[in-house]
Amino acid sequence: MNSLTELDFLRFANQSRNFIILGLAFLFVFVLRKIKSKFLQRFDIQKENNLRARKVHTQVGILEKILIFITFLIAIGLILLSFENIKEIGIGLFASAGVAGIIIGLSAQKMVGALLAVIQIAITQPFRLGDAVVVEGEWGWIEEINLTYVVVRIWDKRRLVLPSSYFLEKPFQNWTKNSADIIGTVFLYTDYSVPFAELRAELTRVLQSTDLWDGEVNVLQVTDSKEFSIESRILVSAKNSPTAWDLRVFVREKMIEFIQKNYPESFPRTRVELKDKKADIQAS
Structure with missing residues (x-):
């Protein structure tokens, strides 16, 4: 007992x-x-x-x-x-x-390998919470950094979940590693007849009309010429990546509206020349 x-x-x-x-x-x-x-x-x-x-x-x-x-x-x-x-x-x-x-x-195990990877990320900091990154062809922001995986919030609200070790083994783009400000890019495709001086003047007017622009970068350059069109690249700057996204959308819309109203004939066109074969025969 x-x-x-x-x-x-x-x-x-x-x-x-x-x-x-x-x-x-x-x-x-x-x-x-x-x-x-x-x-x-x-x-x-x-x-x-x-x-x-x-x-x-x-x-x-x-x-x-x-x-x-x-x-x-x-x-x-x-x-x-x-x-x-x-x-x-x-x-x-x-x-x-x-x-x-x-x-x-247990370091040979994948889970602990990912744990060691996130410790290395904390020390070396190739990215931080809120950084704008391009991973696997997707553009977004670092939303979560967990022990074994990292969550990237894509611009359209999807979530890309990747193992922590991915960022130590594969290349990726970090747009805000050294500073929060960022340069946004907008491409325009037009006919050869478009006036570049007018486009640059309109770009300046558009940027000065919005608080999204930080007043730093305002560039329009012709970056390519193709058979039926030319490519113009616009560079604009903003205080952070979300603002840069909104600024890019705003500039693209306003520049297209400007061309529609003032130079509608300057959109890309395919030219076809028709000849009168009967007239050619009679002429000969």
């Missing part, structure tokens, strides 16, 4: 310890998130010049996820120690070099 009571007591003690371990793990996560939230209040990511804020948000966010992962890894290992049948598993988790040994031992 006494032995049964002792056994029940040990089981109760083990269960209580497991609940305490889980409670402490969740308490640590709660406190960690409160500290993170308080700290990030000093770095407003909504400001126009938010390069430093995005850098800090990226590093803190990744660090938070890594600490949470390690916390629950330790908690699970401690809980395993309380079960006799799998006690060897729990001991094995803390053998050799401890938690670091676990990570190194």
Whole structure:
């Protein structure tokens, strides 16, 4: 009877310890998130010049996820120690070099490989939260950086989900790595008869009429000449990538309207010359 009571007591003690371990793990996560939230209040990511804020948000966010992962890894290992049948598993988790040994031992696995990749991303920062990127032929913004994957919000509100290791193994474009301001491009295809001086004057007028333009870049250049049309490239600048997108759309619309109203004959045309064969025969 006494032995049964002792056994029940040990089981109760083990269960209580497991609940305490889980409670402490969740308490640590709660406190960690409160500290993170308080700290990030000093770095407003909504400001126009938010390069430093995005850098800090990226590093803190990744660090938070890594600490949470390690916390629950330790908690699970401690809980395993309380079960006799799998006690060897729990001991094995803390053998050799401890938690670091676990990570190194599992580094061959894809999941841990992605975890190490996101740590490298946090240190080297090839991109940050909110950066404008071109990945897999898609243009969008870095929306989430998680332990094993990164979410890119495409301009049309789709989400492109890629493993963290992708950004260390394959090339991609980062349009806002060094600054938030960005240059937008608009292409126009017209007939050879279009007057370039008038187009440049209209472009300046259009840019000066909108707050989307930051007043820095205003360029119209002829970049190609083809059989039936010419290609004109417009370069305009804006304070950040979302504004640059809106500015590109605005400029494209206004320039097309200008050509429609003033030079409708200058849109690309295919010229066909018809000859009167009968008249040619009579002439001969």
